[in-house]
Amino acid sequence: MKNIRFRNKIIVKLLVSIAISLLVSIALMILISQFITNPYMMNSTGFSILKYNLMMFIMFTVAIFTFITIFLFMVRRKLMYLKLISESVNHIANGKLGMTIGIEGKDELTQLAQNINYMSKELENKFEYERRIENEKNELITNVSHDLRTPLTSIIGYLDLLKKGQYDNKLQYQECLEIIYSKSQRLKYLIDELFEYTRLSSPDVKLKLSEVDLAGLLEQIVGEYIPIFEKEQLSVQKSIREEYIPVLMDVEKMVRVYENLFMNAIKFSLKPSELHIKLEAKRNKAILKVSNKTEKPPVNDVNKLFERFFRGDKARRNNHGTGLGLAISKRIVELHDGIICAEYKEGWMNFILEYPIYRK
Numbered sequence: 001m002k003n004i005r006f007r008n009k010i011i012v013k014l015l016v017s018i019a020i021s022l023l024v025s026i027a028l029m030i031l032i033s034q035f036i037t038n039p040y041m042m043n044s045t046g047f048s049i050l051k052y053n054l055m056m057f058i059m060f061t062v063a064i065f066t067f068i069t070i071f072l073f074m075v076r077r078k079l080m081y082l083k084l085i086s087e088s089v090n091h092i093a094n095g096k097l098g099m100t101i102g103i104e105g106k107d108e109l110t111q112l113a114q115n116i117n118y119m120s121k122e123l124e125n126k127f128e129y130e131r132r133i134e135n136e137k138n139e140l141i142t143n144v145s146h147d148l149r150t151p152l153t154s155i156i157g158y159l160d161l162l163k164k165g166q167y168d169n170k171l172q173y174q175e176c177l178e179i180i181y182s183k184s185q186r187l188k189y190l191i192d193e194l195f196e197y198t199r200l201s202s203p204d205v206k207l208k209l210s211e212v213d214l215a216g217l218l219e220q221i222v223g224e225y226i227p228i229f230e231k232e233q234l235s236v237q238k239s240i241r242e243e244y245i246p247v248l249m250d251v252e253k254m255v256r257v258y259e260n261l262f263m264n265a266i267k268f269s270l271k272p273s274e275l276h277i278k279l280e281a282k283r284n285k286a287i288l289k290v291s292n293k294t295e296k297p298p299v300n301d302v303n304k305l306f307e308r309f310f311r312g313d314k315a316r317r318n319n320h321g322t323g324l325g326l327a328i329s330k331r332i333v334e335l336h337d338g339i340i341c342a343e344y345k346e347g348w349m350n351f352i353l354e355y356p357i358y359r360k
Contacts, residue, residue, distance in 0.1 A: 009107040098124035233272035265292040297344040
């Protein structure tokens with residue numbers, strides 16, 4: 001916020017107003033004395049002390065009244081502005097957050113009005129942020145309850161069947177156990193994802209940063225995934241520059257981001273098709289682009305995929321995604337002062353990551 005550099009200007013204005021009011025009052029007293037009081041005293045034969053005191057009282061009363069009138073006339077705009085500030089503060093205190101005061105002049109009252117405007121906007125933003133956090137918390141509880149209830153209901157159902165002995169043979173018994181185990185693993189995975197997202201959303205999260213050659217790291221991870229891509233009929237087209245690209249990162253967390261993008265590509269690519277992985281350095285940024293061919297985008301606005309618990313259309317939901325994977329990836333990238341976004345162009349789904357290159 002910009003601070004006004006007019007120190008004590010309002011005091012100068014008040015002193016000038018007082019001086020002018022005082023001078024006019026003195027001048028009026030002199031005029032009254034010269035043209036009214038003195039002639040009357042000289043022409044009056046029966047002039048007494050009582051009359052003299054009465055005339056002095058009237059003269060001083062007129063002077064004081066004149067002083068007050070002129071002073072109030074000169075500072076009336078400032079008084080009205082101060083009243084406006086007071087009323088605005090009262091409205092803000094009563095919940096009218098975001099209300100602003102019109103800026104007039106360049107003195108301390110102006111600075112006060114600017115500070116109140118700034119405070120009002122900040123309070124409004126914080127209130128909106130708290131309300132959004134509250135809504136997200138309620139949404140989180142709702143979504144978590146729904147996602148955890150599904151496998152838990154299955155587990156309870158199959159356990160109830162086994163408890164009541166409602167199975168025909170050992171094979172059917174074994175099938176029930178396999179389903180229970182599968183649903184238990186699913187439940188554990190959901191809880192782990194939720195815990196990881198909650199932990200990363202904390203303002204106290206710590207990163208184990210170290211200098212890493214991004215090109216070398218990606219070559220290694222892509223190499224490990226080549227057999228998986230080939231099994232899924234995806235032909236990898238790499239474009240990773242053979243140069244040292246230093247990046248400060250928490251390797252364990254960033255590897256999770258890459259793996260999440262690769263798994264998304266495997267799940268939602270047309271098969272057989274190509275998977276493009278491109279890394280380049282531009283000025284002070286390292287840019288990674290992962291592109292896979294898909295029949296249509298999961299949603300109209302593909303960046304909604306980074307919202308927590310967002311899973312897109314029915315086909316996407318049927319892949320048993322938690323809706324937290326890309327939200328976790330986005331949070332990790334942001335913790336590294338990077339940017340991650342998505343775009344869909346002519347049948348290609350592109351995920352783009354930007355990192356600041358580390359310069360010593």
